[in-house]
Every structure is written in structure tokens, then in C-alpha cells.
Amino acid sequence: SIKFLKLLFKKNITKIVIAGTCYEYGLLEGKLSESIKTVPKTKYGLAKDSLRNFIELEAKSYQLDWCWLRIFYPYSMQKSNTLYSSLIKAIKNKEDNFSLGSGTQIRDFVPLEDVSKQLLEITFNSQAHGIYNGGSGVPQSIKEFAYSIVNKEKSNIKLNFGIYKDREYESNAYWANMDKYKSL
Secondary structure (H helix, E strand, O other), X not given: OHHHHHHHHHOOOOEEEEEEEHHHHOOOOEEEOOOOOOOOOOXXXXXXXXXXXXXXXXXXHHOOEEEEEEEOEXXXXXXXXXXXXXXXXXXXXXXXXXXXXXXXXXXXXXXXXXXXHHHHHHHHOOOOOEEEEEOXXXXXXXXXXXXXXXXXXXXXXXXXXOOOOOOOOOOOEEEEOOHHHHOO
């Protein structure tokens, strides 16, 4: 990524927008704003945070405008095994049960379409500079999110909580502070 970005910088581009991740925050809890110091705990979060630091430093040298969107928990019907796509698949397959972890963790689930709009907004808005959160700003438990999907799909699937272990590399409760984005 750094080699590619260096090539772009030399082409005299004026603005760059890159997708980051909420994993850059590490194990922090609560409503997270862009000004909070990052302390990533996963290799993925560390790699993204390192890339952002590189861009921030290099942008000064090249007088480049940059934006970084720290994306929280996007969902859509994708091919990977996310909670949303796996549950939708189970519902479509008319499965009786669906197993999850405790479901008590609080997350910021955001439709992929909204993340796309946020990326476009910070790309084309001349007032957009620096780091932004990409989320809904609405804290929601995994349990609430799963039940909302079941209800929306008008399904009778039984959700079995406590079957899987909760992820140790994620905080119990964190979501995006969207004030900076909303101010654009």
C-alpha cells in the first residue's frame, strides 16, 4: 500500500480518501471520537493505523489533502461469513436455529450503503479533512441487531445465544461518535 501511495503522491494528486477500521481504536470503550489516541490490539488494526500515520506524515510533504474513514460494523449481503449475511442465509434456508455468542456486546452496525455515502461525502466535500468515523452513531447490542433482522425478515428462526465465545480482541461496548461527519 505504501509503494502504491508513494506513486500516487508523485502524480500530484490533490486529495486521497482511504478506508480505515474501528479496530484502530483497540480495546477502548464507549462513544469513540476521531481525536482519541489509537491503541490497536490486532494486526489488522495496527496495519491500518500505521498506514494512516504514514499518510498523515507524507501528506504534509506533498501538500496533499487526505481523509480517513474509520469504518465500524458495515453490513450487507456479502459472500463472507458475517453475522448479517450468515443469519440472512440461515433464514432463507429455513433453518430452525442460529447460534451466536452472548449477544451482549454493543456495536455500531451501519448499512454498507451508508458507508458508501459517507465515503462519497468526504471525497467530494471541500471542507472534509483528516479522520472521520464511518458508522451509524447508534449503539446496539448484537442481540438487538440479530432480533431486528429476524423481525424484518418475518422469520421464526430461534436465536441461540451463548453458544460461541465472544471475541477477546474487541471491547464490550463501542460505537462511533458521528459529530465530525455530521458537521460537514
